[in-house]
Amino acid sequence: MDSTKKNKFLSSNLFFAFILVSSNLLTLFISTSFNTSCSLNQQIDIASPVVAKVAPEYEAVQVSDNTQSDQNLPSEFLTFTSPQKLPLGFSKNFDSNEIMPPVGSPCTLFRDLLNPYMSYNVNGSCPDDELLAQKLLLKGCEPLPRRRCRAAAQQEYVEPYPIPESFWNTPSDSSVVWSGYSCKNYDCLINRVRNQRGFDDCKDCFDLNGKEKSRWTAKTGTRLDFSIDEVLAVKKPGTIRIGLDIGGGVATFAIRMRERNITIVTTSMNLNGPFNNFIASRGVIPLYVSISQRLPFFDNTLDIVHSMHVMSNWIPTTLLHFLLFDIYRVLRPGGLFWLDHFFCAGDQLEQVYAPLIESVGFNKVKWIVGRKLDRGPELNEMYLSALLEKPLKNSW
Numbered sequence: 001m002d003s004t005k006k007n008k009f010l011s012s013n014l015f016f017a018f019i020l021v022s023s024n025l026l027t028l029f030i031s032t033s034f035n036t037s038c039s040l041n042q043q044i045d046i047a048s049p050v051v052a053k054v055a056p057e058y059e060a061v062q063v064s065d066n067t068q069s070d071q072n073l074p075s076e077f078l079t080f081t082s083p084q085k086l087p088l089g090f091s092k093n094f095d096s097n098e099i100m101p102p103v104g105s106p107c108t109l110f111r112d113l114l115n116p117y118m119s120y121n122v123n124g125s126c127p128d129d130e131l132l133a134q135k136l137l138l139k140g141c142e143p144l145p146r147r148r149c150r151a152a153a154q155q156e157y158v159e160p161y162p163i164p165e166s167f168w169n170t171p172s173d174s175s176v177v178w179s180g181y182s183c184k185n186y187d188c189l190i191n192r193v194r195n196q197r198g199f200d201d202c203k204d205c206f207d208l209n210g211k212e213k214s215r216w217t218a219k220t221g222t223r224l225d226f227s228i229d230e231v232l233a234v235k236k237p238g239t240i241r242i243g244l245d246i247g248g249g250v251a252t253f254a255i256r257m258r259e260r261n262i263t264i265v266t267t268s269m270n271l272n273g274p275f276n277n278f279i280a281s282r283g284v285i286p287l288y289v290s291i292s293q294r295l296p297f298f299d300n301t302l303d304i305v306h307s308m309h310v311m312s313n314w315i316p317t318t319l320l321h322f323l324l325f326d327i328y329r330v331l332r333p334g335g336l337f338w339l340d341h342f343f344c345a346g347d348q349l350e351q352v353y354a355p356l357i358e359s360v361g362f363n364k365v366k367w368i369v370g371r372k373l374d375r376g377p378e379l380n381e382m383y384l385s386a387l388l389e390k391p392l393k394n395s396w
Contacts, residue, residue, distance in 0.1 A: 072111055074118035077103075080145045106140035114141070122148045130180045134270060142293050152177050163283045167255050168208050171281030176274040189273055202249040202271075206278065212252045224341060224370045224385040228256050231304075231338055231387060234365055240303045240336070246327075247291065247310025251279040258284055264306075292319060297330040305331060308340035313348055317356065324360045331390040337362060339386040343372050346380040353384070362388035 083098040090097040107114050117132050126149035133144060158172040170186050178184045183192060189206040196203075204210055216228045232240055240262055245253045248266035257264045267287045268275040279286035289296070291310065305327050311320070327337055344353055349369065365387040372381035 073108060074115050076120070076122070076147070077107070077114060077118040077145055080147075101146070102143060103145045104140055104142040107136065107145065110136060110139055110141060113139070118145060118147070120147065120149045124149055126151050128152050128177065128179050130177070130270065137288075137290050138269070140292060142290060160281045160283070164259075166281060166283040167258070168213075170206075170208060171278065175281050176277045178274075180270070181272055181274065183273070202273070202275075205249045205252070206273065208250075208252075212250065215252050216256050222370060223368045224383050226338070226340070226366065226385060226387065228253075228260070231336065232260070234336065234387065234389075235303075235334070239334075243302050243304035243306065244295070244297070244330070246305065246307035248279075248306075248308075250275060251282055251284050251286070253306055253308070254279070254284040255282060262304075264304075291315065291323065295326050295330050299329050300332045302330050302335055303332060304336045304338065306338040306340060309343070311339065311342055313344035313353070317352060321356055321359075324357060328360050328362065328390060333390055333392045333394075335390045336365070337386075337388040337390070339384065339388065342384040342386070343381055344384075346382045349382050349384060357386070357388075361391065363391055365389050 083100050085098050113136050154174045156174050158174045161169050173185045183189045193204040242263045245264050245266045251266040254264035254266045265285045265287050276286040368385045370383045372383045
């Protein structure tokens, strides 16, 4: 009887031992077959002035399917564009435990520009490469990848004029790094309309005592020139408070609106002139984005959007259609879109652009068409100045 119990006890123990050993062997087999690991990444020395050869924790570069392609990309670019683990783990906001930094996908198409732009000493000074960055932006590398270096600034910087003195005074030359421009001071920019041949964007707008002094202040001899007060009178006083000026030159539109307690953000590129520096020195807000980028505002938020000269037939028609709908998106119901001197050939206006604009769904408040004669009447060019309103009720 006792021997029978002992035999049963030994059999049970042997059976459980067999199960335990088998499960351990199976676990070992799976782990080696699928090559899983829990090794920690090496840490980077944040004080090091050069790019570490080993990526820091949470900055490991993902292996792409196109390994040969990745080998031609700068290491800093691959580091920035890799998924970054969230320190506190999974976030409901991201619906993930990592964040992917946004970078324009066309960046990788222009490696001859991207490589010098993303090659620098980490924690050091950035290269003096504003023109390089702008070329990438205009080619569609937008947004640009962030960099871990200090941007260049003038060594002898002078504080700007205080508001409102800053509105109509030319800032100090020390507010600009001039290496990227043909002019090396503001006097040159102010006089280039008289002294410089060839085309430059907004060639006369740095002269604040010239045409800028009278823009949008009063009704002129042409019906195409709306005044700011004429436009504001369309809405109840005080309901136009914030807005955007697309391609706003040196931000005189924003200054005029600021004088009326209205805040305008001005988008501008630095096309052979320090437009963004100049705008900031005047005491209003520059936004360094191109015409192709989605407007960085939430839906139904802005009271007014304005654009003068920039929007015209040089923009591909499909891109223009997207841009118009983006303007519609960011305007609040009842908000105004002031299309200021849109230009094109005469037949294009009726056949292409008028139907395109009308398809977006704005209400027409003003719609004035006139001849554009500055390049000669034989070109049959036309201007359109329109004041359009986003409906208070959507059309769906």
